[in-house]
Amino acid sequence: MKYLMLWVRVAFAVHSLVSGTNYFFDYLPPPPTDGTPVGPFIDEMNATGLFAVIKVVETLVGVCLLTNRFVPIALVAELPISITIFYLSTFVDGSPRAIFIGPRELFYNTFLLASYAGYYVAFANVLSAPKPLWAKEVREQVVRNLLVWK
Secondary structure, rough: HHHHHHHHHHHHHHHHHHHHHHHHHOOOOOOOOOOOOHHHHHHHHHHHHHHHHHHHHHHHHHHHHHHHOOHHHHHHHHHHHHHHHHHHEEEEEEHHHHHHHHHHHHHHHHHHHHHHHHHHHHHHOOOOOOOOOOOHHHHHHHHHHOOOOO
């Protein structure tokens, strides 16, 4: 199972890096979106600058996954993007290529979220007292986590 998780993490990292950096460096042709509502949707995201933000997030997620740094938060940051890709590919576009890419994207992300579930247990508290970043014990924990590069 350890090697499966590693393989999925690296595959998702490469996919995210290629998808994110391709937007800025244009080394692969973009997937065709003519004749589907996906094209105008992406055009509008480009016009507002949102698509560039998404591609920056994808690139950063790819770097985090590939270097095995900040993986739990990177997976959470990528989840809304994965859900959107899944929805657009599966239900809006519907081409064979899109049908393959959308579910794979969501599977990679949710499989890795489940693989790193232990890091999210603290979020499952029903009643939670605030732990602000400026509290000494929280600040010390953040510093310890950032200084320890295993």
